[in-house]
Amino acid sequence: MINALARFTVEDFAKWETVFEEAAALRKTYGSLSAQAFHKVDSKNEIFVLLRFESVEKAGEMFQSAEFREVTRRGGMTAPPEVTFLNEVTSLPS
Numbered sequence: 001m002i003n004a005l006a007r008f009t010v011e012d013f014a015k016w017e018t019v020f021e022e023a024a025a026l027r028k029t030y031g032s033l034s035a036q037a038f039h040k041v042d043s044k045n046e047i048f049v050l051l052r053f054e055s056v057e058k059a060g061e062m063f064q065s066a067e068f069r070e071v072t073r074r075g076g077m078t079a080p081p082e083v084t085f086l087n088e089v090t091s092l093p094s
Helices: 013-022 024-029 056-064 066-074
Strands: 002-009 032-040 043-053 082-086
Touching: 002 056, 013 032, 013 043, 024 032, 024 056, 024 066, 043 056, 056 066, 056 082
Parallel strands: none
Antiparallel strands: 002 043, 002 082, 032 043
């Protein structure tokens, strides 16, 4: 498994949120196992999405796909997303 952290800057959070929810099937097609979205405390238009994928290859395919570009366009992105792939090193109990 691989994690991806994607940072988006959007015009309108509510519009982006609707498109993000609609894109669940797209994410699943590319092997997404989960997705969590966060926005900065002081800026709802700066969004971070933490996704878990079956593989880095499938995740990369999604972020490079025409379908993903269309979703980002509909979601009102003001710039291309910044995506970082992460391997989990450890998990500590709370």
